[in-house]
Amino acid sequence: MKKNVLIIGAGGVAQVAAHKCAQNNDVLGDIHIASRTKAKCDRIIESVHEKKALKRPGVLEAHALDALDIEATKALIRKTGAEIVINVGTAFLNMSVLRACIDTGAAYIDTAIHEEPGKICETPPWYGNYEWKRAAECEEKGITAILGAGFDPGVVNAYARLAKDEYLDKVTDVDIVDINAGSHGKYFATNFDPEINFREFTGVVYSWQNNEWQVNRMFEIGKEYDLPVVGKRKAYLCGHDEVHSLAKNMDGADVRFWMGFSDHYINVFTVLKNIGLLSEQPVTTAEGQEVVPLKVVKACLPDPASLAPDYEGKTCIGDYVKGIKGGKERTVFIYNVADHRQAYNEVGSQGISYTAGVPPVAAAMLIATGEWDVKKMANVEELPPRPFIDILNRIGLPTRIQDENGDRAVSFEMAAA
């Protein structure tokens, strides 16, 4: 059954989501895009029309919305008849948008954990501080709410579940590795909102090991990975959303997240952090102006969307899942490789936005078809991974696996694993 979709947000990820919804509006219904600045939604709609992305004639409309305003969001959900809300706005909006969905009966999808402006890196598990507090209410009212359905978190959660279901009898370690081997040609830039990007790394690093939260400093633990396509890359143990749900859902396996950083990124980050320029707490200038340093750094850095035209190279994101199979130790690497230029050519965004923006649309399609319309709150690893991976294979993010039998595509439409 077709379901109308409301996309909240108008950044690079929203642009990808809009294109993908348009490309699949035979499964989805009317498409609405809302953000504080309607002009940004208008530009996304223009881009969708330029690429002739609408699969069949259909509604594609822009709206101005302050999504922190729950009543306004509810009104827009009702006015547009949206049955699915894809929240790809700033992470500060989650709890407001979720509230609006619960109150109106719409399904909710997001791609990153809720954040409060004045707080970073709260007590683990992070989902427990906000989203999971609404789990009972969602179940009671039959609201489908899929949390963290981007790539990481999102697809990597499905990869972990897939490994557990189909490749291993028992999982002992999940090591998620995220490498962006692309180059944007700027002195320094973040691939998504600098404010959210830096906030990920200014606190401590939580990982789940030996059935407890382990705390490290950022860039304390590094490791070289030799990955398909992108080759040897240095990655560092980081805090990341998916660790906080997989810690609960992987039967006690260790869960770590590793992100690739160049020495240049680390140097810039270290300088900015040590000086205090990444602080989310305001400082007062000599002239008496109150300013949040991180917001000024953001204003000085390139707009992530502006990187897309010149971005070259590939990303490789996947899960090393280790465990026991038939009494023997086994490790599989389930992964995707995406290409920045290919993403730009298709939807006008760079590869990082692409990997984050395609999966929530796959999730929306699975809600529309009923397969993921679970009438409760769920993290991605709590849902059947096969249909998700199959849709992603078809709509731009093919899954591959590397193990003792070599490197090959993963697909369930044609063959079993």
Next chain:
Amino acid sequence: MKKNVLIIGAGGVAQVAAHKCAQNNDVLGDIHIASRTKAKCDRIIESVHEKKALKRPGVLEAHALDALDIEATKALIRKTGAEIVINVGTAFLNMSVLRACIDTGAAYIDTAIHEEPGKICETPPWYGNYEWKRAAECEEKGITAILGAGFDPGVVNAYARLAKDEYLDKVTDVDIVDINAGSHGKYFATNFDPEINFREFTGVVYSWQNNEWQVNRMFEIGKEYDLPVVGKRKAYLCGHDEVHSLAKNMDGADVRFWMGFSDHYINVFTVLKNIGLLSEQPVTTAEGQEVVPLKVVKACLPDPASLAPDYEGKTCIGDYVKGIKGGKERTVFIYNVADHRQAYNEVGSQGISYTAGVPPVAAAMLIATGEWDVKKMANVEELPPRPFIDILNRIGLPTRIQDENGDRAVSFEMAAA
């Protein structure tokens, strides 16, 4: 004849100047200190009393003053009976304070070139853009205005003149070298107002070579110096005030300024500059707030005055002056070594403030005694260097020389050169 002094400014340099005026109030008269925040002046006065710095009982008073307000400054000069104004406030004040001095007949002393907030690194010679435009008026009205009478510019200009007068028949090269080999123990800090400090280095580098202005990039040209006390240090060709007057007054000699920088300083500076955080031009945050990034960086960095208690090590600042003497090539190095801790113990400021704050008081003493009361505008190298160097020898900044005859003190009270 004793002359009342008005010190404008209440930072580290003003504190040193206040202590030194107090220590010499048998030559100078009443001492007044004025800044926007009177409380900062009060704290300086407390510190002078704590150290029992007043040589004889005398007036020592604090005043609130916005020195950009010319009429208010004139009124304060008249009210205090100040015959000498030592301007050690921000470099943005020079032209206003100079105006007030010309209109009231007070003598004017500063330690750095005038700057306009929205401009950096203007067309050389820098003095030609502002101060020198008032030279004719000063001469006509008999106003003594001594420009750049800190250490560098200031003492180093006197060193150049001394070398020209007494050690060489003809000068071909003046290389001023400024090394701070001290350590403040912070991750990063500037030794004086970060805003002024960074503005020195964000533009191009002007040097005077082959009778024309040469343009380089910052950190483009580096050179290792082996200096007395501080040893081998890497210094870089920089733009600096004194180059712009010495270019006119050293009979066609090349004039270069070299400042020592650690690799760490250069790295931090490079990151901040490349990101745009050292810009004096405002940016607009996503929330619509207009902010000058450089002012936010300043707000995040330690207050230079706060470095003093833990500052250790020494500075070495001097002039390598090369030329011809008796038909043969000769190079002399005339220099001073100052000690951060000794400065703190004496006047409660670190060594950089000390070297900048002592010389304008020596200049004021020479105006009071008449030796430098020249009734016109002058840069330091246009004035007789011997009495200046003799006072500095006595009040805390002894001069030494290194040449083919070894390393020794320079003093004219006891012996000729």
